[in-house]
Amino acid sequence: MRIVAVGLALVLLSGCVGPGDLAKNEPTMSVTSSKDPKAYALCxxxxxQNARTDSSMVETQTGFRLxxxxxxxxxxxxxxxKTAAGSFAVLYQRxxxxxxxxxxxxxxxxxxxR
Structure with a gap:
């Protein structure tokens, strides 16, 4: 019974897609902006949030992640x-x-x- 429970848990967890998994895919789009990363992310x-209430934003060492x-x-x-001219944003989508x-x-x- 314990083996069945562990197997079921592994099957359920294998369907999860985290941000790291998305970033391994080809980007859907990329844009450059003259705004710094914070101003762009805050725009x-x-x-x-208006489109999807389950949105979140965090600051990273190199900029921001939404x-x-x-x-x-x-x-x-x-x-x-951050880039020398402003910022570079890459969108990944499941x-x-x-x-x-x-x-x-x-x-x-x-x-x-932008």
């Missing part, structure tokens, strides 16, 4: 890094071909805040 984040996750899976990941809830607004925010 994008409220729009992401994340939308649902059901223990990362759906959208935006990495914003199942980029899928039209998930709020996805068009999330993509529009990445483009509009």
């Amino acid at each position: 994008v984040f409220p729009q992401w 994340l939308v996750a649902s059901n223990n899976m990362a759906d959208e990941l935006l990495e914003v890094k 199942m980029a071909w899928s039209k998930m809830m709020g996805r068009s607004a999330i993509e529009a925010a990445v483009k509009s805040c």
Whole structure:
């Protein structure tokens, strides 16, 4: 019985997609901005929150990371890094071909805040 429980737990956990897993994929889009990473992230984040309430933002050593996750899976990941001219942002999406809830607004925010 214990083996069955461990096997079931492994199967359930294998479906999880974290931010690191998303970043291994090809990016859906990338943009450059004359804004510094903080200003760019603070422009994008409220729009992401309007589109998906499960959005979060954290500061990293190189800039900012915005994340939308649902059901223990990362759906959208935006990495914003500092450059000499401002910032560079890369958007990664789980199942980029899928039209998930709020996805068009999330993509529009990445483009509009340049």
